Amino acid sequence: MRGLSLRAREARGAGGIATVWSLVIGAGTMVAACGGGGNGIQSIPTPIASPTPTPTPTPTPAPTPAPAPTQNYDTAGYRATAGAVAMNALAAYQRGATGAGVALGVIDSGVDDRTGAFTGRISSASADVAGTRGTGDLDGHGTAVAFTALGGRGGNRAQGVAFDATLVALRADEPGSCGGSTENGGLGGTCSFSSDAIARGLDTARNAGVRVVNISLGFNDTAPSALLAAIGRATAAGMVIVISAGNDGESNPTLMAQIANNNAVARGQVIIAGSVNAGGTISTFSNRAGQSAAHYLTALGERVEAPDAKGERFLWSGTSFAAPQISGAVALLAQAFPNLTGAQIADLLLRTAREAGTSGTDDVYGRGTLDLTAAFRPVGSTSVAGTGAAISMGVNARLSPAMGDSRVEGLTLVALDGYARAYHIDISGTVAQAAPRPMLAPSLLGRIEGTVVSDGTRSIALTRAITSPGEARLRAIVPTDVPSAMQRIVAGSVTQTLTHDTAIGFGFASTGDAMVSGWTGQSGPAYLMTDPGAGMDRAPRAAAALHHVMGRVGISVAAENGRFAAPMPGMAAPGYDQMTVTFDRRIGPVAATLGVTRLDEQSTVLGGWFGGALGQARGRSWFADGAARWQDDGGWTLGARWRSGWTRAIGGLGGGMLASRAWSVEAGKAGLFGHDRIDLRLSRPLRVSGGGLDLRLPGHWDYASGQVDGWTSNRLSLAPTGQETLVELRHGIRLGGGEWSTHLFWRRDPGNIAMLPPERGMAVKYGLTF
Incomplete structure (x- = not known):
């Protein structure tokens, strides 16, 4: 089977901005970076002309399910991270969830750590699943995607969503496909990826105990059985897989992303990532939800700040950069609530998505836009931990006239929500006074x-x-x-x-x-x-x-x-x-x-x-x-x-x-x-x-x-x-x-x-x- 992908990207060189187009033709099922499918623009990084504007902060959610951490996470670096602010990752950080101890896999063009953004957090399970070259990045796409998901904190510059997570870098670009160019930060080449390499990457990630794998790649051919089998093995092990929707502006995601609709292998654990801009509107280049709306979730995918293969920061756009926002969010939930299965995490993110487009699930935004404020709140029925007794958010007790205006304070307990997640909840306000008896x-x-x-x-x-x-x-x-x-x-x-x-x-x-x-x-x-x-x-x-x-x-x-x-x-x-x-x-x-x-x-x-x-x-x-x-x-x-x-x-x-x-x-x-x-x-x-x-x-x-x-x-x-x-x-x-x-x-x-x-x-x- 032969595949075609046409991609354009802007890169900054010595002479200014250069535009490079390349046509990839190869044996086997080939995959284009950034969810590329057929003809159209794929990844479009542009040079930073001015500091990234500071987004308007999202209010801190309530209730706080755990005591507030002593460390301050509402920093200039957080405010500079547009994707984290858009999803309100502060809701996770304030309960101490930063991705620590969670392995996050990125199947892409490898990773370059010359900026130190991943130092000490690159797993020894990282591998070249398409050859024997090591996990270095010649293209820059893999580095930028990985940084978006879990890049380390760096002062007042943008950081990754799950900045303490462990990176399992799975280099899957076909040897020689990136061109090996060292000009323009390695952005002169065009990488291609085989479905067999992606399948090997999924198996490697599964054996390494990875909780979530990011695949900012795509193709528009029927998925080979080997890839389907690998996805089935990964989801059976509890892994969440996030796949970019594609950048052709089509009414449906790429065929690769539509694997999410195959419940036999996806098991509700494959999320399709669509892109929205800073205003929450679907990106013009993003493939829409279409017939995959039940598994489609949008996140910020425009002007995302991340370094390239040379360590130089760019503003990137594409569904490739919406996907790692979601992958990072999965890592935060996995750390905060270790009881959650992969299926529960995927369901939770989809269920708590911020309303976008028409009411409910639609064929443009799917389930909506990523919202960690809602995802970290109790969802579903709430019960007292250890007893299973239901907790009402309205009234849990009603005093009698003989008890009058008794003051009720400090009734804090651990409650479990519908996903068996533990929260500290103060129910003092749910003890109601009796109205005076009419005489x-x-x-x-x-x-x-x-x-x-x-x-x-x-x-x-x-x-x-x-x-x-x-x-x-x-x-x-x-x-x-x-x-x-x-x-x-x-x-x-x-x-x-x-x-x-x-x-x-x-x-x-x-x-x-x-x-x-x-x-x-x-x-x-x-x-x-x-x-x-x-x-x-x-x-x-x-x-x-x-x-x-x-x-x-x-x-x-x-x-x-x-x-x-x-x-x-x-x-x-x-x-x-x-x-x-x-x-x-x-x-x-x-x-x-x-x-x-x-x-x-x-x-x-x-x-x-x-x-x-x-x-x-x-x-x-x-x-x-x-x-x-x-x-x-x-x-x-x-x-x-x-x-x-x-x-x-x-x-x-x-x-x-x-x-x-x-x-x-x-x-x-x-x-x-x-x-x-x-x-x-x-x-x-x-x-x-x-x-x-x-x-x-x-x-x-x-x-x-x-x-x-x-x-x-x-x-x-x-x-x-x-x-x-x-x-x-x-x-x-x-x-x-x-x-x-x-x-x-x-x-x-x-x-x-x-x-x-x-x-x-x-x-x-x-x-x-x-």
Whole structure:
């Protein structure tokens, strides 16, 4: 098989700029440099007339997956490297990824190190795979390509992308094809490369453990089986191969580059490199993505600064210089994330490419333009290292009103993204405060009717939601198989006196405490600003209670279950079970009670939800409750309640103890102006007074073992700074068969959140029973 390639290049000689055209005709499948295919311009280096303009810096990405390095990488040399700045290689350097320890192969015309750009980093595995001449470069193309990928740092001049990577130089130019010219820096010759030499270069690279091979060459003949087999062996070993798209301005890459479409050998690890200019627009000479769009990625390929074979710096253009930008990026990812396979690295670069052209993958830009800012960010689902629990970038915990404005800081842990890459992520900002529980609106806007029927031994209490056309109906908290006519009843209870000293009760969507309060003389006036959840946003489902009098002391046992408010939309509401034992005694005009309550929560702590990222803690609480109510014959009443709680939280990443408190005092007078009643109450709802969660979070990830090898202790304090205080004055008077009530209220630190302004207001309510 015979191949043709026509190439033009500009070179600076003693007399100025010379243009050299050459026609290459050879035996076997021949390959042209810089991805050359048929007729057209190939590599076009031009002399540097002025210093390379400093590009506009790209913002530093976030989150930073590792502690910031002590070395400064944002140097004048970095700013002078247009390709590195365009892809924002600083995102890699800032996490210490410079290519160190990664072998990068370049199959080209060899390499010349007279500038010292590769000193100490040229692998002994480097070889002449087309002869026995050594790896020196007569042409300059190989040196410039290699420098673009991994040239060393040199003050304020341009550098390579992966400047600490190890170079495996694989000289593949056919002996004598470069002309051997020593004029014009060796740029007078025209090199050709056989597919057999490239195949040998791939095998040599594979045996040397190379992670990525750059091939800035191309042909437009059907790929020989020997080359396909070599590519198959390389990709099977995990190697990434980057091939330049070609410089003919065609609608498809060269046939050599289209090997990427052959999944049997490419395995998704062959990337086709197209060229864009500094503005991100496809280069006029670059072959487009065409039918290879799924594997096509663009990078800067115009005016790329690199030395030639004599060590003289030029500005080079061609897809030959887009390819090593991508190869260098592969080396940076391979060092930063040693767990990544070749297929994952290729997929990651393609998946995170910057949008270019039309939305999504298109036939010009393919997947888009190389973007290391996105490639170094977490991609896909994120989970806690060592546990696999999912991490949300939105909300990972939601505090309860009892926890108020607890300050959450320093919750940093190691997380794994969808590629099992380790990152340090601070999730403190994903712990959400609970919104203050609305009290007034439900009391006024919900059209609720209560009915109590009693014959002295039996009492039935029902709460119904009343609706009218066009008005939203309250959702009934009853089983779905109840007839629709009954679903307007949203709560109810039945109590039955069995003997003179024993009573039982059952309820749905009502608390056991309500039944016990009726038996023990602790029922009070109907305040508007009430917190039926006792500092927790909960809804009871079913309750049962038993009361028995033994001499002067009564004992009540109540059981209740229900659900807390769903932490997130679409999530199932977490459940709870509660058991209470209460002792009551009447001493003259005083009714007093003492009780103990145990609250078991299925997946919450005092109503606060801590997701899997924080160990999915659940709580068991014990509360000591006391209440006293005094009433005389003149209509005066005094009342007080208090509650002290102790909560043990247990979760997959640790636990802790919490203390909580709540209290209220009230006074009232019936018959102040006749058939009226006035009451005043001062209360402080349940609030965590101390304690929190002691979490053991993953602090370091070992890629070698694939395990967490370091843990950190974090204290999540759940005691708020705010302290809700509620004052309500109520006056009610019988009027026209109903009751007219006026309420004045003042609420400081709503929901135990100190930053919220006080709430104050007045409400008037009239209730009429038919």
